[in-house]
Amino acid sequence: MSERRAVFPGSFDPVTVGHVSIIRRAAPLFDTLYVALGVNTSKRSMFPEDQRLAWLEETFGGDANIEVVRFEGLTVDLCRRLGAGHIIRGLRNSTDHGYERSIALMNRSMGQVDTLFLPAEPEHAHVSSTIVRELIANKADVSAFVPQAVRIP
């Protein structure tokens, strides 16, 4: 049987406990799960790419079948390059669902890549990178919402 590979794409600005939970739940289903930092040059981020990548590498360095990669362009093109047949996404609420469903259908028609959704755990359903950035900008303690690797001075 060929290797089962999947991609979990995101901007991880910064990576949160919500992302980590979905990634660790999805990893046992595949031989390799690629955590893929999407670099979008027109989208401004709070944290530089190298920093976001370093946080992901430190967080998942001990997970044998999780690999951290960076990519530009379309997720379906990355899947083709890596030989991955599936994309993993987390769903927090019906807004996520509506948005993710259209992207999933587009990726399936464009690249024959199917998307698997995992529901956010209730204790993470309110955690988003956007809110964490807002808290950081206001000097609040975000340690409960991000993995240990993310140390905000």
Ligand code: ADP
């Ligand atoms: P993007 O900028 O592409 O939305 P993110 O890094 O914000 O990338 O999110 C990547 C994926 O992680 C998405 O599928 C999103 O729904 C999921 N995700 C984000 N936060 C959570 C959370 N708290 N619980 C579960 N899934 C989440």
